[in-house]
Amino acid sequence: xxxxxxxxxxxxxxxxxxxxxxxxxxxxxxxxxxxxxxxxxxxxxxxxxxxxxxxxxxxxxxxxxxxxxxxxxxxxxxxxxxxxxxxxxxxxxxxxxxxxxxxxxxxxxxxxxxxxxxxxxxxxxxxxxxxxxxxxxxxxxxxxxxxxxxxxxxxxxxxxxxxxxxxxxxxxxxxxxxxxxxxxxxxxxxxxxxxxxxxxxxxxxxxxxxxxxxxxxxxxxxxxxxxxxxxxxxxxxxxxxxxxxxxxxxxxxxxxxxxxxxxxxxxxxxxxxxxxxxxxxxxxxxxxxxxxxxxxxxxxxxxxxxxxxxxxxxxxxxxxxxxxxxxxxxxxxxxxxxxxxxxxxxxxxxxxxxxxxxxxxxxxxxxxxxxxxxxxxxxxxxxxxxxxxxxxxxxxxxxxxxxxxxxxxxxxxxxxxxxxxxxxxxxxxxxxxxxxxx
Amino acid sequence: xxxxxxxxxxxxxxxxxxxxxxxxxxxxxxxxxxxxxxxxxxxxxxxxxxxxxxxxxxxxxxxxxxxxxxxxxxxxxxxxxxxxxxxxxxxxxxxxxxxxxxxxxxxxxxxxxxxxxxxxxxxxxxxxxxxxxxxxxxxxxxxxxxxxxxxxxxxxxxxxxxxxxxxxxxxxxxxxxxxxxxxxxxxxxxxxxxxxxxxxxxxxxxxxxxxxxxxxxxxxxxxxxxxxxxxxxxxxxxxxxxxxxxxxxxxxxxxxxxxxxxxxxxxxxxxxxxxxxxxxxxxxxxxxxxxxxxxxxxxxxxxxxxxxxxxxxxxxxxxxxxxxxxxxxxxxxxxxxxxxxxxxxxxxxxxxxxxxxxxxxxxxxxxxxxxxxxxxxxxxxxxxxxxxxxxxxxxxxxxxxxxxxxxxxxxxxxxxxxxxxxxxxxxxxxxxxxxxxx
Numbered sequence: 045x046x047x048x049x050x051x052x053x054x055x056x057x058x059x060x061x062x063x064x065x066x067x068x069x070x071x072x073x074x075x076x077x078x079x080x081x082x083x084x085x086x087x088x089x090x091x092x093x094x095x096x097x098x099x100x101x102x103x104x105x106x107x108x109x110x111x112x113x114x115x116x117x118x119x120x121x122x123x124x125x126x127x128x129x130x131x132x133x134x135x136x137x138x139x140x141x142x143x144x145x146x147x148x149x150x151x152x153x154x155x156x157x158x159x160x161x162x163x164x165x166x167x168x169x170x171x172x173x174x175x176x177x178x179x180x181x182x183x184x185x186x187x188x189x190x191x192x193x194x195x196x197x198x199x200x201x202x203x204x205x206x207x208x209x210x211x212x213x214x215x216x217x218x219x220x221x222x223x224x225x226x227x228x229x230x231x232x233x234x235x236x237x238x239x240x241x242x243x244x245x246x247x248x249x250x251x252x253x254x255x256x257x258x259x260x261x262x263x264x265x266x267x268x269x270x271x272x273x274x275x276x277x278x279x280x281x282x283x284x285x286x287x288x289x290x291x292x293x294x295x296x297x298x299x300x301x302x303x304x305x306x307x308x309x310x311x312x313x314x315x316x317x318x319x320x321x322x323x324x325x326x327x328x329x330x331x332x333x334x335x336x337x338x339x340x341x342x343x344x345x346x347x348x349x350x351x352x353x354x355x356x357x358x359x360x361x362x363x364x365x366x367x368x369x370x371x372x373x374x375x376x377x378x379x380x381x382x383x384x385x386x387x388x389x390x391x392x393x394x395x396x397x398x399x400x401x402x403x404x405x406x407x408x409x410x411x412x413x414x415x416x417x418x419x420x421x422x423x424x425x426x427x428x429x430x431x432x433x434x435x436x437x438x439x440x441x442x443x444x445x446x447x448x449x450x451x452x453x454x455x456x457x458x459x460x461x462x463x464x465x466x467x468x469x470x471x472x473x474x475x476x477x478x479x480x481x482x
Numbered sequence: 483x484x485x486x487x488x489x490x491x492x493x494x495x496x497x498x499x500x501x502x503x504x505x506x507x508x509x510x511x512x513x514x515x516x517x518x519x520x521x522x523x524x525x526x527x528x529x530x531x532x533x534x535x536x537x538x539x540x541x542x543x544x545x546x547x548x549x550x551x552x553x554x555x556x557x558x559x560x561x562x563x564x565x566x567x568x569x570x571x572x573x574x575x576x577x578x579x580x581x582x583x584x585x586x587x588x589x590x591x592x593x594x595x596x597x598x599x600x601x602x603x604x605x606x607x608x609x610x611x612x613x614x615x616x617x618x619x620x621x622x623x624x625x626x627x628x629x630x631x632x633x634x635x636x637x638x639x640x641x642x643x644x645x646x647x648x649x650x651x652x653x654x655x656x657x658x659x660x661x662x663x664x665x666x667x668x669x670x671x672x673x674x675x676x677x678x679x680x681x682x683x684x685x686x687x688x689x690x691x692x693x694x695x696x697x698x699x700x701x702x703x704x705x706x707x708x709x710x711x712x713x714x715x716x717x718x719x720x721x722x723x724x725x726x727x728x729x730x731x732x733x734x735x736x737x738x739x740x741x742x743x744x745x746x747x748x749x750x751x752x753x754x755x756x757x758x759x760x761x762x763x764x765x766x767x768x769x770x771x772x773x774x775x776x777x778x779x780x781x782x783x784x785x786x787x788x789x790x791x792x793x794x795x796x797x798x799x800x801x802x803x804x805x806x807x808x809x810x811x812x813x814x815x816x817x818x819x820x821x822x823x824x825x826x827x828x829x830x831x832x833x834x835x836x837x838x839x840x841x842x843x844x845x846x847x848x849x850x851x852x853x854x855x856x857x858x859x860x861x862x863x864x865x866x867x868x869x870x871x872x873x874x875x876x877x878x879x880x881x882x883x884x885x886x887x888x889x890x891x892x893x894x895x896x897x898x899x900x901x902x903x904x905x906x907x908x909x910x911x912x913x914x915x916x917x918x919x920x
Contacts, residue, residue: 078698182620193506342787343786348781348783362628370813374814375811
C-alpha cells in the first residue's frame with residue numbers, strides 16, 4: 045500500500061460498544077485504511093477506571109485517565125461514555141480543537157443537541173451519531189441524505205430492544221409483564237434497573253432525534269409524550285391478539301394539523317396496537333425497525349439489531365470512516381439542515397385510532413347507550429364487539445365490550461372515556477390503547 | 483428567504499420517473515432550496531419526441547430535442563433515458579463539463595459503470611445512482627457510507643417487483659405462472675414483453691451493482707449467473723409451501739471460498755426457497771427489499787417500493803439534493819472505493835442448500851439407495867420426506883420424495899442430480915431449487 049496519512053482517533057469510554065470499536069480499529073486497520081484513504085490510528089482510550097476488566101483484550105498502554113489531553117490531540121473523537129457530563133464538555137473541546145466527533149449518546153443529543161450541532165457547524169467539523177438510534181441500523185443517514193428530496197409525513201419506530209423483547213415474549217407465551225421482564229433480565233436484554241427502557245425514556249430520546257431529522261426542526265426530550273409498557277397486561281395482549289393486533293412500544297413522529305388548524309408535529313412514545321399484517325408486527329425479539337412514510341417514496345422500513353456491542357460498533361465505524369473520508373477529501377463536512385420551525389404538538393392534539401376494552405353489565409340497551417355517547421363526543425366507532433361471560437356458580441352474567449375507533453383526537457377520546465366511566469352500566473374500563481397502521 | 487445561488491438542472495428523459503422528477507422540482511422548489519442551500523432550477527427536459535403525451539402537465543418551453551446543448555450548460559444532470567446510447571455519451575459530456583450526474587440507468591452501470599466512475603473521479607464531480615436499485619429504498623448510500631466500517635458477507639435482494647408480484651400471486655392463489663403473469667400485465671406490474679423481468683435480466687444488472695458496492699470490486703453483468711422464474715410451476719410453489727418455504731427471485735452476492743480455497747464473490751439471480759419466518763418472506767406484492775449480512779452489524783433489511791414514477795423520483799431527488807449540497811459546500815464529491823480485487827466465482831463454485839423433488843417408484847430400499855448416492859457425492863441430506871400416492875383406479879402406487887440438503891457446492895449438486903436421474907427407480911426429477919436463509 046502507498047504511504048497514507050494517519051488520522052488520530054481518540055476513544056472516550058470502553059464499555060460494551062467502546063471495547064468492540066477499539067478491537068475493530070486494531071484488527072481491521074488495513075481494511076479501514078483502504079476504505080478511508082488514511083490510516084485510522086487509535087491514539088488512546090479514556091476511561092474512569094484504568095484497572096476495570098474489559099470484554100476485549102486491548103493494549104494496556106492505550107488506556108488513560110486524561111480524556112481532555114487525549115481529545116485535544118485527536119483528528120477524530122469517538123464519544124461512548126454516555127451521560128451528560130463530562131461527555132458534553134469533552135465533545136465541545138474536541139469540536140473547538142477542530143476534531144470531528146462520532147457519538148452514540150442519545151440522552152445528550154436529545155437534551156442539548158442544538159448546542160453541539162451549532163458548534164460543529166461553526167468549526168466546520170462533522171458531528172455524527174448513527175449509533176444513537178436503532179444501533180446497527182443505518183437510519184439517520186438515509187433520513188438526512190437519501191430522503192432529502194422528499195417530505196417525510198410519519199415515522200413509526202421500534203427503537204428499544206428490551207421492550208420489544210418483553211412484549212414479544214408476552215405475545216408469544218401469554219406471560220405477564222413481570223415474568224417477561226424477569227426473563228429479559230435473565231437473558232441480559234434488560235438491566236437490573238429497567239426503568240429507562242420499560243418506561244419509554246430511552247425510546248423518547250430516540251424519538252426526539254428521529255423527529256428532528258425527519259421534520260428539519262429541533263425537538264427536545266420535553267417535546268416527547270412518553271408512556272411505557274409496565275401497565276400492559278397479559279389480558280391486553282390477549283385481547284389485541286384476538287382482534288388481529290399485536291402490541292408494540294412505538295416511537296412516533298408525525299405531521300398533524302390540530303383541531304384549530306395549526307400544523308405541527310406530534311412526537312410520542314406509547315404502547316400501540318398494530319395490525320398483524322403490518323411490516324413492524326413481524327419485528328420479533330430484541331430487533332429494532334423504523335417504518336417511514338414519505339410523500340413520494342411511500343412506505344419504507346429499516347430493520348436490524350438495535351443494540352449489542354458489535355452491531356452498534358458497526359454504526360460508530362461507519363460514521364468514523366465517513367467523517368475521515370471527508371477530512372481526506374477536504375472541504376467542509378455536511379451539517380444538519382434545520383430550516384423548519386414546525387411546533388411540537390401536545391399529546392392532546394395527537395390524532396389516532398383507539399382500542400377500548402370495557403367490562404359492562406349484560407343488559408339490553410347497553411351497546412346503544414355507549415355508542416350514543418361516543419357519537420356525542422365526535423368519536424366514530426369502527427368495530428364494536430361484545431362477548432358474554434356466564435359464571436355458572438354465581439349464575440351472574442357479565443359482558444366484555446371491545447371497541448376500535450376511527451381516527452380521533454386524544455382530547456376527544458379522553459373526554460369520551462371519562463363520560464363512559466360515568467355510565468351506571470359500566471363495571472370498569474379495562475384498557476385504553478392507541479392503534480396505528482389501520 | 484435570503485438570496486441563494488441557483489444551480490441549473492438538466493433532465494434527460496421524461497417517462498414515468500422523469501415526469502415526476504420534473505413535477506417535484508417545480509412544485510417543491512422552495513423546500514428543495516431550503517434543504518440544499520441553493521435553488522435547483524430545471525433548465526430543460528431533453529426528449530426524443532416533443533409532441534409525446536406526458537403523465538404530468540409540464541411547461542412547454544422546458545422541452546428540447548438538443549440534449550447535448552442542455553447538458554453542456556448544466557450544473558447537475560439527471561439521466562433517466564435508459565438504454566446505453568445516447569445516455570452514455572451524454573453522461574460523459576456532462577462529467578467532462580464539470581456537472582454532477584444522477585442516473586437510474588442500471589443497464590448502463592452494469593455494463594460500463596467503471597468508465598463512468600473513473601471519469602467522474604477525474605473530473606471531481608459526483609455520480610449517484612440510488613434509483614438504479616430497488617427504486618425508492620435507500621440502499622446504495624447505506625452500503626457505501628453507513629457500512630463503510632464493516633464487512634458485508636452476503637446480500638440477498640428482492641429487487642424486481644414484477645417477479646415478486648407474480649411469485650406472490652402464485653403463492654397466495656395457487657395460480658400457474660402464465661396466469662399470474664397475465665394478472666401482473668393486467669394490473670400494469672408487468673410489461674407487454676416481460677422478458678427482462680421474468681428472465682431475471684433486470685435483477686441481474688442490479689445484482690452486479692449491489693455486489694460492486696458491497697465488495698468494493700467491480701462486477702459486470704457477465705459476472706452474474708442468471709435464472710428467471712418462467713419455469714417455476716404451481717407444483718413447485720405448493721411443495722415449497724408444504725415444506726414451510728416460499729419461493730422468491732433473489733439477487734444474491736456473497737463472499738465464498740471455493741473448493742480449491744480461492745476467495746471470491748458469487749453473484750447470481752435465481753428462484754430461491756426461503757423459510758417462511760425469514761424477513762424477506764414477508765415482502766409481498768410488488769414491494770422490494772434487500773437483506774444484508776455484515777460481520778459486525780449482523781442482519782439488516784431495507785424495505786420499500788421498488789418501482790413507480792413517484793417513489794423512484796424520491797430516490798433521484800435525494801441524490802440530486804445531496805450532490806447539490808456538496809457543490810454548495812465546496813470540496814470534492816465522495817467517489818467510489820474499489821480497492822478490492824476479489825474475483826467473481828462461476829456458478830459452479832456457489833455453495834448453498836437445495837430442495838429436490840423426485841417422483842420415485844414405491845418399492846423397498848429406494849430411500850436407502852438415493853441417500854447412499856447423495857453421500858457418495860458428498861452432499862449431506864438435511865430433510866428427506868416421502869409421500870405415497872395411491873391411484874385407486876389403476877391400483878398403482880407412486881412415491882414423491884422431497885429432499886432438502888445441507889450446504890453443498892453447485893458442482894457437487896449437479897453431479898448428484900445427474901447420478902440420481904440414472905437410477906432405475908426414479909421416474910422423474912420434478913424440481914431442483916436453491917434454498918437460502920436456513
